[in-house]
Amino acid sequence: xxxxxxxxxxxxxxxxxxxxxxxxxxxxxxxxxxxxxxxxxxxxxxxxxxxxxxxxxxxxxxxxxxxxxxxxxxxxxxxxxxxxxxxxxxxxxxxxxxxxxxxxxxxxxxxxxxxxxxxxxxxxxxxxxxxxxxxxxxxxxxxxxxxxxxxxxxxxxxxxxxxxxxxxxxxxxxxxxxxxxxxxxxxxxxxxxxxxxxxxxxxxxxxxxxxxxxxxxxxxxxxxxxxxxxxxx
Numbered sequence: 581x582x583x584x585x586x587x588x589x590x591x592x593x594x595x596x597x598x599x600x601x602x603x604x605x606x607x608x609x610x611x612x613x614x615x616x617x618x619x620x621x622x623x624x625x626x627x628x629x630x631x632x633x634x635x636x637x638x639x640x641x642x643x644x645x646x647x648x649x650x651x652x653x654x655x656x657x658x659x660x661x662x663x664x665x666x667x668x669x670x671x672x673x674x675x676x677x678x679x680x681x682x683x684x685x686x687x688x689x690x691x692x693x694x695x696x697x698x699x700x701x702x703x704x705x706x707x708x709x710x711x712x713x714x715x716x717x718x719x720x721x722x723x724x725x726x727x728x729x730x731x732x733x734x735x736x737x738x739x740x741x742x743x744x745x746x747x748x749x750x751x752x753x754x755x756x757x758x759x760x761x762x763x764x765x766x767x768x769x770x771x772x773x774x775x776x777x778x779x780x781x782x783x784x785x786x787x788x789x790x791x792x793x794x795x796x797x798x799x800x801x802x803x804x805x806x807x808x809x810x811x812x813x
Contacts, residue, residue, distance in 0.1 A: 594730040599697045606705035607733055613809035617797070620808060622647045622737070623658075623706040624793055626785035627716045630664070634718035638664055642699065642720075643783030645790050646706070650797060652790045658702045659783050660695045662723075693727050700728075707812075709737045711765045711789045735812060739789055742796040743768050746803075768792055 591607065594600035611620060625644035631637035639662045646656035699720075710716045713736055721731045740763045769776050769788060772795045778784020797811075805811055 592731055592733060595728070597728070599700055600728070600730055603700045603704070604733075611808055613807065615808045616806055617808050617811045618649045618806075620648070621704070621706040622709050622793070623703055624709045624786050624790040625658075625716060626710060626782045626789060627719055628780075628782045629719055632715070634715065634722055637719070638662070639719055639723050640664065641782045642695075643781065643786040644699075644702070645783075645786050647709070647790050647793060650794055652787075652794065657783070657786075658699060660699070661690055662692050662695060663690045692723075696724055696727050700724075703732070703734060706734060707737050708732070708734045709739060709789065709793055711739045711768075711785070711792070713738045737812065739765075739768070739792050739796060742793075742800065746796065746799055765789065765792070772796075 591604070594604055623644050623646055625642060627642045628640045629637050630640060641661045642658065644658040646653045708717065717732070717736055725731055743763050765785065765788060766776065766779070768774075769792065772792060774788060774791045774795070776788065778787065800811070
């Protein structure tokens with residue numbers, strides 16, 4: 581039902597915690613629809629998880645970097661590794677070679693609540709961007725609900741949908757099953773001549789997605805897409 585509340589403009593009710601109050605305050609005055617998207621801070625993020633089920637799997641790590649005015653701000657980034665008991669047991673062991681997370685990343689037993697509170701302060705009211713972002717956003721929201729008792733209310737933008745929009749301006753932004761491979765991050769990096777480095781780590785994939793975002797936004801601008809209303813339609 582959260583999407584209905586979002587459509588109706590109903591804000592979530594948060595626990596009376598200072599971090600939620602500060603976060604919620606950023607949404608008191610939404611950006612005008614004519615606001616140029618160049619002037620809006622975007623946070624490009626990626627998560628690594630124990631699997632692909634947002635309701636049963638867990639976050640392992642998150643990487644994020646800020647983009648504004650068609651520039652990637654490498655100094656404005658976020659990276660964290662979540663604590664997960666028993667991670668190196670059973671099926672999780674099989675995912676280690678893919679995401680590259682090793683036991684050393686949990687040597688100091690991270691505080692998951694503190695990570696999420698820090699992430700909340702980092703995100704503010706930025707547009708959250710990702711490649712197939714619906715999954716990452718669902719994983720994050722489940723973590724926020726479980727650990728801090730409230731959901732995110734940021735607007736979300738998917739680079740896969742932007743690429744589809746450029747390829748088929750008048751079509752729905754949902755690729756047919758046989759076309760999904762055309763809009764994978766690896767394939768789009770080839771199409772847009774983006775060197776692939778650090779793939780399958782949260783920070784590496786976030787940076788690749790940020791590079792892709794800048795290229796996609798540049799092409800959309802050339803087609804007259806300039807405002808938040810145009811971009812987020």
